[in-house]
Ligand SMILES: Nc1ncnc2c1ncn2[C@@H]1O[C@H](COP(=O)(O)OP(=O)(O)OP(=O)(O)O)[C@@H](O)[C@H]1O
């Protein structure tokens with residue numbers, strides 16, 4: 029059984045369609061990138077999966093469990109976490125409090141403390157500033173905090189929306205190193221929205237290409253980086269073919 | 273007789289009541305953007321829970337007969353229960369409604385509670401004598417202060433500190449603060465909306481009960497109109513403090529307490545009946561100067 | 577194209593005419609079929625129509641919920657009392673009135689207009705300040721305004737009689753007088769809603785970006801709608817005074833604020849039809865409840881609802897409507913003839 033199944037999912041905001049009949053499946057432990065131009069529906073897709081926006085059509089499953097119509101807090105309990113676009117950290121809470129918000133759903137309380145230490149090891153700056161208000165962190169530090177906060181829920185499936193946005197290249201490397209290490213250590217399934225195909229190719233994994241709310245490509249990220257498909261998805265007029 | 277310390281204690285004790293009532297309103301607004309006009313009626317409800325239903329002018333104690341160590345926690349629980357029930361029956365069904373619609377329905381709910389009290393107790397104000405010994409004066413700094421005033425000030429401090437500790441040190445407190453800042457994100461992290469909102473209402477109702485106890489001891493009257501009066505002031509303190517800001521609500525509560533005591537003390541005799549008119553004019557002026565609240569920091573929301 | 581424009585205009589004007597026709601039928605029915613108490617109830621209802629439609633001119637167009645309109649009503653009511661009461665009466669009960677008012681002995685009609693004008697003037701002053709605020713802050717400021725008016729009118733012994741009632745007003749506001757004013761108010765509301773100012777206000781509510789871009793103008797339009805609205809609320813106050821013949825500041829505080837807001841919400845804030853519908857529906861329910869409070873004999877036993885039951889039931893209805901039908905009974909739609917179209921919607 030796939031870790032995540034998305035079948036014919038549509039989302040609309042009022043009358044504006046954001047996604048139309050999107051389908052794909054993700055296997056356990058897989059790393060998948062989602063790419064596509066601005067407004068393609070990448071963020072909407074992640075939000076639909078984690079229950080933050082309702083679907084108007086289709087089915088979403090985690091481990092065969094149907095997610096449609098469940099509230100975000102229930103979905104979070106199935107081991108699914110989201111690092112949203114724009115970070116959305118709690119600015120009035122301290123760094124450490126931010127990390128603890130999502131630990132309420134964990135049955136393994138003792139492991140929480142070791143996990144916090146682990147986050148601080150991955151991102152030492154967070155450890156240094158653990159008692160300051162998160163609102164006072166720089167954008168990059170907030171991104172690290174948002175990832176750390178997601179990890180603290182001890183997820184099996186993690187959705188990360190544009191982790192590289194607004195970060196210096198070396199920090200992006202660091203963020204990806206951390207994500208990949210975590211994935212290797214914990215067998216995490218990762219879905220990452222990433223605009224840079226070069227970056228996705230370097231990190232390696234599968235890539236799903238969205239455009240105008242539909243899947244227009246699905247295949248190996250490295251292959252995408254070489255093909256014209258990406259360019260077409262971003263700039264082209266005609267619908268691209270499947271890359272696989 | 274020394275007037276200045278006297279004024280100071282008057283201002284502090286009145287401000288303490290306002291601050292606690294304002295906290296109850298700010299807590300709910302912070303978590304779910306609901307301007308809860310029914311809050312004053314929670315207070316009135318708690319006052320009437322102390323006495324036996326009757327239409328007489330002198331109240332017979334009901335819960336009020338219980339010893340303090342039983343009475344106080346029971347009344348706090350009653351306050352919490354009323355508030356939680358109102359969430360369950362009314363506001364839970366309005367999660368997707370606009371803040372204005374929620375505000376209007378809380379106004380209607382307040383009327384319903386008030387008129388339930390009217391049906392059961394009649395509109396006649398009742399003399400209630402709860403802990404009359406607390407009105408004995410003690411002398412401090414040359415002023416003669418009713419013991420109760422000191423107790424009010426002290427209990428305000430205790431309540432504020434307890435609330436701060438609760439919000440800062442407990443799991444539910446953490447979740448409430450997170451939800452107050454970004455409800456959707458908190459839910460994505462597994463924070464249960466219903467738990468947080470119920471918790472906020474319970475706390476708010478318990479605060480209302482605390483205010484009820486203090487008011488009834490101080491004034492010795494149970495009147496079905498008392499909820500409306502305190503609500504208006506508390507509400508205005510919440511606004512001046514910056515809607516949803518808890519420290520702001522406390523500060524503004526004390527500020528309004530001080531302002532009304534000072535106005536009462538220094539307004540010319542013939543202008544005194546108009547004190548509240550001056551007070552509310554000050555409120556509009558302060559809203560105009562700082563619509564986001566006097567104590568709300570410019571950019572970020574204040575810390576708890 | 578021009579033709580359809582004209583049709584649209586005509587169709588928009590059919591709304592107030594239809595509403596007035598409904599009010600006329602209501603008044604006629606009550607006059608022909610009803611007894612005296614029923615006629616009095618009709619007059620009260622039509623005063624509420626005047627008040628609520630007046631309130632709607634501001635709330636329905638600006639989107640700002642006002643808790644302060646009972647204040648404008650009080651101002652109108654007392655103004656009419658000052659102008660029309662016999663000087664001997666005023667000398668006795670309101671000794672501190674200025675000589676001009678103390679000696680005034682106006683006819684009731686100009687007094688009603690003057691009451692509306694005074695309320696409108698106070699709205700201009702208070703609104704100039706309050707309407708600089710938006711959203712919830714503005715609503716709260718209107719609440720503060722209500723509290724200010726209430727405090728003043730219930731404390732100003734020599735001018736308003738404070739909490740003791742002012743008595744002896746001519747009770748001229750019967751169902752026909754109030755029907756007349758209610759109709760004028762409905763027409764004025766339709767006129768304002770279809771004026772450039774009303775259209776701009778309502779458009780700005782739907783498109784916040786546009787509203788921000790033209791912020792200064794919106795302030796002017798909101799102020800204008802408040803002034804027009806307060807005029808009719810003030811008139812409603814005068815009518816109220818001359819319907820009961822007795823005045824007390826408590827009549828113009830939270831109770832009436834609650835009932836009138838309930839009417840507006842139940843009918844639907846979004847439309848003029850909603851305002852009128854809300855008043856009629858709730859007034860009929862209130863009348864039924866009042867009769868039940870007085871007692872009903874069924875066989876041997878007399879059943880009576882306790883005092884306060886009326887408010888409880890109205891409050892519950894209001895909450896249910898807010899939950900089940902947030903846009904009110906009319907759902908924001910207007911009753912209108914589709915001229916050149918397929919008839920009524
Ligand atoms: N809250 C909303 N209300 C209305 N429309 C929305 C909302 N959020 C997104 N949309 C619309 O849905 C479409 C998809 O938006 P989405 O944010 O999913 O795109 P995206 O691929 O994440 O874009 P970006 O690369 O800019 O982040 C866009 O057309 C957008 O305008």
Ligand SMILES: [Mg+2]
Pocket residue numbers: 070071072113
């Ligand atoms: Mg996006």
